[in-house]
Amino acid sequence: MQATASALGIAALALWCASFVLMLRLRALERAAGGLDRLYWWHHACGAFAYLAVLAHPLALAAQAFDAGGWRAAAAVATPPGEGAAVRAGWLALALLMAMMIATFQVRLAYARWRVVHAVTAPAFVAAIAHAWSFAGPGLRGALASMLAVALGALAWRYALARGWVRAHPYRVARVGHPGQGLLDLDLEPIGAPIGWQPGQFVFVAFREGPGWRGCGEYHPYTIAGRGAGQRMRLLIRSLGDCTAHLQTVRVGVAASVQGPYGAFLAQRDARRPQLWVAGGIGITPFLAALGNETGPAAPIDLVHVHRPGDVPARACLPDLPSALPQQARLLAIETAGDVGDVWAAITARLGALAGRQVFLCGPPALVDALRPRLAAAGVATGDIHSERFDFR
Ligand SMILES: Cc1cc2nc3c(=O)[nH]c(=O)nc-3n(C[C@H](O)[C@H](O)[C@H](O)COP(=O)(O)OP(=O)(O)OC[C@H]3O[C@@H](n4cnc5c(N)ncnc54)[C@H](O)[C@@H]3O)c2cc1C
Structure with missing residues (x-):
């Protein structure tokens, strides 16, 4: 049992360390995972299993003590004499990790x-290493020191990423439009070399300062909605929270830092196969980029746009879309109060059989999750259903 408890502790630290590395948005790892949302899924999975192993570690110790000395001995595991500081560090790590998991x-x-x-995961990890260090032999201490170095390096890099000290490309706002209340349509122009991107990819953008205007300075993800003149990149941004609400007043000339591109949402699209694209609200942006990129003849595309009644920003995405559609594409706009049954009924009534299509879904997780099983039941191969969630946590 002692060996089990130690193994659980070490496994927890190794998984925890891996979860730090997985949040660095490393291109090689993103490619291997099949997109940044998948990479974040692995980050969550490693974090969750680390947490379970941390929880199981004292339980295994208590079980061993119980075998040897009953309840009193099991309870004494929580506060063993002579090892107070080390054990307190362990409990602190567990408590902080628990708070973080509940919040997530x-x-x-x-x-x-x-x-x-x-962010409390950083001190929690250091406390966990301090705890393990006190009980480890020299061989294990080498492994603990390596894990600490990797974790601190990853945290430092992640901090630099969030501050824009690394991987940030300078751009400026070159055009601003307001197709409807709460929706911003803008072009970003590179100041140096432009980033290369493919339809379906997104960037993290921090809007900074410009004539009479100051942005919130945080990086937020936005999907590239198309190419503007020259090397410009078009974004459509709806007002959702503090930062995006303030952004609606951005002006031409404001500086922006761009990180990316990320994502592989439309990478597996085969233009020779009939397509079904379903967008929830502002989730239309990757499809706009793909439509603007259509060059030669391609198989039919049905683009379904779902929005709630009275959702002005979502509706504002649409007006000039029908005239911009290439010949092989048609639009089905569905207004619904949030009932996916309505959406599904409208799709099947208009499009009939769906088997054999490639399907791409982009929008709120609830819409994407509800459509997946219906599509599979309608005969769409699960490998042909691709999705992107506009939500990262
Ligand atoms: C892959 C992806 C592509 C997106 N593309 C677009 C787009 O083309 N157009 C558009 O209008 N919106 C897009 N979004 C959503 C956009 O990022 C959020 O609306 C924006 O970050 C909200 O920030 P806020 O401070 O105004 O609101 P807040 O109140 O801070 O957040 C509202 C919600 O937005 C999400 N969010 C906030 N900050 C971040 C962040 N730094 N990283 C990830 N998610 C965050 C969270 O789900 C949060 O609950 C996309 C999101 C993702 C994950």
């Missing part, structure tokens, strides 16, 4: 607050 998976905190709570 149980409570729907505002994104900015969630990020602050998420």
Whole structure:
């Protein structure tokens, strides 16, 4: 049992360390995972299994003590004499990790607050290493020191990424439009070398300062909605929270830092096969980029746009779309109060059989998750259903 408890502790630290590396948006790892959302899934999975192993570690020790000396001995595992500081460091790590897991998976905190709570994982990890160090022999201490170095390096790199000290490309706002209230249509122009991107990819952008205007300075993800004149990159941004609401007033000339591109949402599209694209609200942006990129003859595309009644920004994405559609594409706009049954009924009534199509879904997780099983039941191969969620936590 002692060996089991030690193995659980070491496994927890190794998984925890891996979860730090997985949040660095490393291109090789993103490619291997099949997109940044998948990479973040692995980050979550490693974090969750690390947490379970941390929880199981004292339980295994208590079980061993119970075998040897009953309840009193099991309870004494929590505060063994002579090892107070080391054990307290272990409990601190567990408590901080627990708070972070609850904030991520149980409570729907505002994104900015969630990020602050998420950051407690750094001191928690250091406390866990301090705890393990006190009980480790020289061989294991080498492994612990390596894990600490990797984790601190990853945290430092992640901090530099969030601040824009690394991998940031300078751009400026070159055009601003307001197709409807709460929706911003802008072009970003590179100041140096432009980034290369493919339809379906997104970038992290931090809007900074310009004539009479100051952005919130945080990086947020936005899908590239198309190419503007020259090397410009078009973004459509709806007002959703503090940062994007303030952004609606951005002006031409404001500086922006761009990181990316990321994602592989439309990478597996085969233009020779009939397509079904379903966009929820602002989730239309990757499809706009793909439509603007159509060059030669391609198989039919049905683009379904779903929005709620009275959702002005979502509706504002549409007006000039029908005239911009290539010959092989048609649009089905569905207004619904959020009932996916309505969406599904409208899709099947208009399009009939769906088997054999490639399907791409982009929008709120609830819409994407509800459509997947219906598509599979309608005969679409699961490997032909691709999705991107406009939500990262
Ligand atoms: C891959 C991807 C592509 C996106 N593309 C577009 C797009 O083309 N156009 C568009 O209008 N919106 C897009 N979004 C959503 C956009 O990123 C959020 O609306 C924006 O970040 C909200 O920030 P806020 O401060 O205004 O709102 P907040 O109140 O801070 O957040 C509202 C919600 O936005 C999400 N969010 C906030 N900050 C971040 C962040 N730094 N990283 C990830 N998610 C965050 C969270 O789900 C949060 O609950 C995309 C999101 C993702 C994940």
